[in-house]
Amino acid sequence: MTEYQLPKAYDFKSTEPRVYEMWEKGGYFKPSNDPNKPDFDPTRKPFVISIPPPNVTGELHLGHVMFVAMEDLMIRYQRMKGIPTLWVPGTDHAGIATQLQVEKDLLRTEEVTREELGREKFVERVWQWKVKYHDIITGQIRRIGASCDWERERFTLDDGLSKAVREAFVRLYEKGLIYRGPRLINWSPGLKTAVSDLEVEYSEEPGKLYYFKYMLAPETSEASKTSEDYIPVATTRPETILGDTAVAVHPDDERYKKFVGKKVIVPMLGREIPVIADEYVTRDFGTGALKITPGHDPNDYEIGQRHKLPALSMLDREAKVTEIGGPYAGLDRFEARKKLWADMKAAGLVIKEESYTLNVPRTQRGGEIVEPMVSEQWFVKIAPLAKAAEMAVRDGRIKIIPERFEKVYYNWMENIKDWCISRQLWWGHRVPVWYCDDCGEQTCARIDPLLCAHCGGKNIHQDPDVLDTWFSSGLWPFSTLGWPEETPDYKYFYPTTMMETGYDILFFWVARMIMDGLEFTGQVPFSTVYLHGLVRNEDGQKMSKSKGTGIDPLPVMEEFGTDALRFTLLVGSTPGNDTNLSLKKVEGNRNFANKIWNAGRFVVSAINSVQAAAKGEHDWSLADSWIWARLQFTVREVERLFQAYQYGEAGRQVYEFFWNDFADWYVETAKLQMAEGGDRAFYTAQTLARVLDISLRLLHPLTPFVTEELWGHLRKALLGSPLADLAKDWPQALIVAPWPEVRPEEKWEAGKTTDFALVQEVIRAIRNLRAEKKVAPSRRIPATLVGGSKAALLEEQSGVIAALAGLDPAQVSMVASLPAKPENAVALVAGPVEIYLPLSGMIDLDQEKARLQKELSDTDAQITRLEKLLGSDFANKAPAAVVQKERERLAAFKETAAKLKAQLG
RNA sequence: GGGCGCAUAGCUCAGUUGGUUAGAGCGUCUCUCUUACACAGAGAAGGUCAGGGGUUCGAGUCCCUUUGCGCCCACCA
Numbered sequence: 017m018t019e020y021q022l023p024k025a026y027d028f029k030s031t032e033p034r035v036y037e038m039w040e041k042g043g044y045f046k047p048s049n050d051p052n053k054p055d056f057d058p059t060r061k062p063f064v065i066s067i068p069p070p071n072v073t074g075e076l077h078l079g080h081v082m083f084v085a086m087e088d089l090m091i092r093y094q095r096m097k098g099i100p101t102l103w104v105p106g107t108d109h110a111g112i113a114t115q116l117q118v119e120k121d122l123l124r125t126e127e128v129t130r131e132e133l134g135r136e137k138f139v140e141r142v143w144q145w146k147v148k149y150h151d152i153i154t155g156q157i158r159r160i161g162a163s164c165d166w167e168r169e170r171f172t173l174d175d176g177l178s179k180a181v182r183e184a185f186v187r188l189y190e191k192g193l194i195y196r197g198p199r200l201i202n203w204s205p206g207l208k209t210a211v212s213d214l215e216v217e218y219s220e221e222p223g224k225l226y227y228f229k230y231m232l233a234p235e236t237s238e239a240s241k242t243s244e245d246y247i248p249v250a251t252t253r254p255e256t257i258l259g260d261t262a263v264a265v266h267p268d269d270e271r272y273k274k275f276v277g278k279k280v281i282v283p284m285l286g287r288e289i290p291v292i293a294d295e296y297v298t299r300d301f302g303t304g305a306l307k308i309t310p311g312h313d314p315n316d317y318e319i320g321q322r323h324k325l326p327a328l329s330m331l332d333r334e335a336k337v338t339e340i341g342g343p344y345a346g347l348d349r350f351e352a353r354k355k356l357w358a359d360m361k362a363a364g365l366v367i368k369e370e371s372y373t374l375n376v377p378r379t380q381r382g383g384e385i386v387e388p389m390v391s392e393q394w395f396v397k398i399a400p401l402a403k404a405a406e407m408a409v410r411d412g413r414i415k416i417i418p419e420r421f422e423k424v425y426y427n428w429m430e431n432i433k434d435w436c437i438s439r440q441l442w443w444g445h446r447v448p449v450w451y452c453d454d455c456g457e458q459t460c461a462r463i464d465p466l467l468c469a470h471c472g473g474k475n476i477h478q479d480p481d482v483l484d485t486w487f488s489s490g491l492w493p494f495s496t497l498g499w500p501e502e503t504p505d506y507k508y509f510y511p512t513t514m515m516e517t518g519y520d521i522l523f524f525w526v527a528r529m530i531m532d533g534l535e536f537t538g539q540v541p542f543s544t545v546y547l548h549g550l551v552r553n554e555d556g557q558k559m560s561k562s563k564g565t566g567i568d569p570l571p572v573m574e575e576f577g578t579d580a581l582r583f584t585l586l587v588g589s590t591p592g593n594d595t596n597l598s599l600k601k602v603e604g605n606r607n608f609a610n611k612i613w614n615a616g617r618f619v620v621s622a623i624n625s626v627q628a629a630a631k632g633e634h635d636w637s638l639a640d641s642w643i644w645a646r647l648q649f650t651v652r653e654v655e656r657l658f659q660a661y662q663y664g665e666a667g668r669q670v671y672e673f674f675w676n677d678f679a680d681w682y683v684e685t686a687k688l689q690m691a692e693g694g695d696r697a698f699y700t701a702q703t704l705a706r707v708l709d710i711s712l713r714l715l716h717p718l719t720p721f722v723t724e725e726l727w728g729h730l731r732k733a734l735l736g737s738p739l740a741d742l743a744k745d746w747p748q749a750l751i752v753a754p755w756p757e758v759r760p761e762e763k764w765e766a767g768k769t770t771d772f773a774l775v776q777e778v779i780r781a782i783r784n785l786r787a788e789k790k791v792a793p794s795r796r797i798p799a800t801l802v803g804g805s806k807a808a809l810l811e812e813q814s815g816v817i818a819a820l821a822g823l824d825p826a827q828v829s830m831v832a833s834l835p836a837k838p839e840n841a842v843a844l845v846a847g848p849v850e851i852y853l854p855l856s857g858m859i860d861l862d863q864e865k866a867r868l869q870k871e872l873s874d875t876d877a878q879i880t881r882l883e884k885l886l887g888s889d890f891a892n893k894a895p896a897a898v899v900q901k902e903r904e905r906l907a908a909f910k911e912t913a914a915k916l917k918a919q920l921g
Numbered sequence: 922g923g924g925c926g927c928a929u930a931g932c933u934c935a936g937u938u939g940g941u942u943a944g945a946g947c948g949u950c951u952c953u954c955u956u957a958c959a960c961a962g963a964g965a966a967g968g969u970c971a972g973g974g975g976u977u978c979g980a981g982u983c984c985c986u987u988u989g990c991g992c993c994c995a996c997c998a
């Protein structure tokens with residue numbers, strides 16, 4: 017006999033790393049059908065996920081745990097179904113984020129700026145950083161249990177992906193979809209780079225609306241010298257007055273009609289600018305007159321284009337006033353605002369200031385106020401790509417879950433603007449364009465050129481800018497598989513199956529992958545997009561490192577185990593909805609993992625106690641049939657819910673099955689059956705083992721570590737026991753054990769589940785009364801059960817009932833009927849069963865009567881309700897099955913009522 | 922300005938083709954160291970499913986509307 021001394025509490029700390037190493041070393045993460053191997057079968061359709069690559073910035077957060085939990089669940093489920101699965105891991109160089117971190121680090125530790133270090137040296141330092149933090153983050157992803165194929169790991173800046181980026185850029189360039197030019201872009205003065213529209217976040221902040229006078233220029237003011245010699249204008253950014261090139265009014269605005277075509281004087285600078293008419297102006301906002309700064313405002317820029325106004329750059333890259341600002345040149349934008357306003361006040365040009373709530377644009381990364389300015393940048397002409405990407409979702413080639421995000425996606429695609437892809441950074445893919453100093457032409461090339469493609473001159477230099485991080489991320493699903501090469505991996509695993517990520521990067525990433533996938537590979541990059549919600553803290557606040565409201569996943573995993581955290585995130589969420597993580601929940605799920613473990617310990621000890629195999633067919637007890645039926649139901653439900661992407665609900669169902677049905681009820685009855693010994697013990701151990709086995713398989717995608725560990729013990733225990741046959745075909749590890757299927761051929765019957773439910777009801781009724789009457793739990797009491805049509809069932813189950821309800825087996829009598837009501841006994845009614853507990857000395861007759869009376873009136877209320885229901889149109893219009901169900905319930909209630917009435921005499 | 926989500930037990934949340942006694946965990950209360958587990962077991966209390974209207978035999982679930990909270994997009998100076 018093999019004995020296992022499993023520890024009382026599941027020790028996840030030592031188990032998790034050991035189990036993960038076993039998986040990784042065992043090669044279980046690699047696809048079962050590898051196109052690079054000789055036995056490759058191209059007809060087997062794979063299931064593929066590209067990981068959302070974590071940044072190499074060294075911050076593990078709950079978002080990572082969330083996507084690993086979700087994707088690992090999907091991958092493990094498919095893998096157990098025998099489908100070749102590939103989960104491609106990797107990391108993202110994360111241009112701005114990483115460069116900022118390294119810059120900060122350098123300044124802190126060595127007190128050098130990147131400029132002092134120089135580009136080449138700085139980039140070297142970032143690579144060093146990358147190596148370090150890559151190891152940290154991938155170590156942490158492993159720690160969460162990600163079963164991805166690490167041998168296929170990629171980095172957005174590695175050679176292969178750089179080649180893919182180059183290829184993509186050149187193709188777009190050659191197609192004319194990439195262009196360079198001066199445009200109004202979002203400039204981050206702190207980061208000193210352009211950022212895309214998506215990287216700008218707006219926050220409501222208190223500010224002021226400044227009203228001032230635009231004086232009419234002298235030579236045209238003759239006619240209205242005395243009364244109307246200025247146009248009142250309002251602005252939230254007075255410093256931009258320095259860059260004004262017009263004042264606009266609505267063409268139909270009677271107040272200002274006479275000014276249109278005339279000139280006004282820019283305060284403090286004396287420049288003359290025209291008054292123009294444009295329908296963009298809202299008459300009833302502010303003063304109804306709008307100052308136009310084409311160089312520093314997107315709307316003004318457009319108006320400027322329409323009216324051919326010059327766009328003056330009155331701010332430089334550090335947001336200091338340029339020489340355009342005359343006397344204010346060199347001042348910071350906010351100092352300039354103050355000084356200019358003060359000067360205007362002194363000059364009598366100020367009308368008033370008003371409190372005003374501003375919508376301030378700030379950069380997503382640095383957080384400082386973005387300054388719109390005109391700058392020479394690279395852009396992708398996005399409309400053609402967007403159209404195709406929109407269609408792919410509209411025609412169903414890509415499905416987004418939850419569906420409501422499809423609308424959001426369409427809306428974005430339809431209103432998309434060209435994408436500014438150049439960044440004035442050093443860390444990233446360099447723009448593959450060279451400028452010729454001789455002829456001035458551009459050379460865009462896949463391989464670094466030595467000569468100008470136009471004049472053949474040698475004096476060429478590469479564009480200093482790098483590409484937006486998301487430019488390379490957009491290629492991720494195919495670049496990681498070898499594109500642009502037609503590698504075996506690319507041919508077999510692309511297009512991928514599932515894109516699972518947070519809804520917050522739908523535009524940043526998902527949309528761009530779809531556009532790029534269609535453009536470069538001619539195929540959708542994945543067929544399903546599953547968007548999970550964001551993980552918030554207990555108060556529902558967005559977790560933020562700067563605000564200190566974040567929960568660090570590592571200590572949580574340290575305290576409660578990875579399974580507990582994963583299970584909490586999966587079960588606590590519905591697709592697309594945010595979830596608040598509370599440590600109480602994680603603790604509860606730690607308890608669940610421990611429950612699994614301990615139920616497993618019991619099963620293993622039961623297996624170990626079996627002396628010999630039984631011969632002949634399996635003899636099913638009522639409890640055996642019931643638990644098996646419940647298990648089959650759960651298997652079917654989990655399968656249905658997994659298919660419908662309702663992972664949380666699936667988790668809840670297994671949880672309930674395992675804890676309530678298996679651990680609380682079946683294990684308790686199994687103890688009695690084990691005690692019988694002989695064949696009964698064998699069959700019971702067999703049922704325990706089979707139910708545990710299948711439960712562990714169902715749970716494995718949700719709680720991989722504890723299930724793997726326990727399953728290993730179960731397998732070993734079985735193989736060393738008379739039950740060895742059960743496990744003889746099992747694989748070495750649960751991670752590759754076949755996914756459970758419903759097996760209806762077994763000898764259980766649906767009717768048995770209601771029989772067991774009745775037994776449970778009888779037991780509960782007795783327990784309930786005992787607790788109510790404060791009968792000591794250790795006290796065994798006599799009972800008489802009147803079973804009516806179910807008398808035989810009660811007789812058969814009397815052992816179970818007695819043991820679980822605390823009855824004295826020697827004083828229990830099961831009868832079909834009683835000639836007379838027993839004296840001095842408390843009566844209970846459980847369905848068709850009457851229970852008499854002769855609790856002499858404990859009965860308060862009036863109290864008893866009141867209890868029964870209440871039960872009767874509750875039952876009568878139900879009868880009345882159902883009779884009314886069945887007498888209504890319901891009987892005609894509702895489906896027959898539903899009506900039938902209600903009829904049966906009514907009959908049951910009537911029976912109970914009759915019994916209760918008899919009791920009350 | 923446009924769009925979306927949420928509002929269910931004290932707390933955190935499930936409840937996905939509308940089916941009639943609305944569930945769980947935590948917390949609370951009572952009891953129990955019963956040989957898998959006190960990270961446990963047994964029992965109990967607790968909800969007019971935000972308000973109003975409608976559709977239907979039947980609404981937590983579908984439609985309209987009001988209120989409150991949150992998010993996304995756009996960015997009227």
